[in-house]
Amino acid sequence: MSPWIALFFATIAQEAEPPPSAIDMEEGKALYRKNCTACHGTDGRGDTPMGRAIPNMPDFTSAVVKQMTDQELFDMITKGSPPMPSFQHLSEAQRWDLVKYIRTFSQ
Numbered sequence: 392m393s394p395w396i397a398l399f400f401a402t403i404a405q406e407a408e409p410p411p412s413a414i415d416m417e418e419g420k421a422l423y424r425k426n427c428t429a430c431h432g433t434d435g436r437g438d439t440p441m442g443r444a445i446p447n448m449p450d451f452t453s454a455v456v457k458q459m460t461d462q463e464l465f466d467m468i469t470k471g472s473p474p475m476p477s478f479q480h481l482s483e484a485q486r487w488d489l490v491k492y493i494r495t496f497s498q
């Protein structure tokens with residue numbers, strides 16, 4: 392296979408959601424506690440001093456977030472949206488762990 396074709400498939404593979412067996416919830420929780428609670432809160436509702444200071448702070452337990460796809464959550468974590476920083480420096484697996492951990496708030 393040419394390197395370009397290999398790269399193409401590697402890119403597609405990275406975008407795909409990993410199987411449930413690849414998800415590490417403990418890692419997701421630890422990363423969330425470290426990087427996200429200041430704004431989003433330990434319960435995901437955004438009811439923190441920082442979260443309350445941000446207009447339209449999302450609530451991970453809300454219908455709006457429930458309706459978003461996992462890919463949309465993943466993309467937000469990857470790219471950020473000011474004032475939310477980008478978390479592109481985390482590995483892809485770690486970002487998926489975060490997506491799955493966030494989902495637990497609305498279960």
Ligand code: HEC
Binds near residue numbers: 423431
């Ligand atoms: C500085 C505060 C801040 C931090 C830190 C932060 N976020 Fe956010 N986050 C926001 C804000 C504000 C939005 C809404 C942005 C928008 O809609 O443009 C948001 C949106 C999101 C969304 C999309 C939800 C929606 O309704 O649009 C996800 C998913 C998310 N954050 C996950 C995370 C994760 C995971 C972390 C930690 C790795 C994190 N955030 C850290 C402020 C923050």
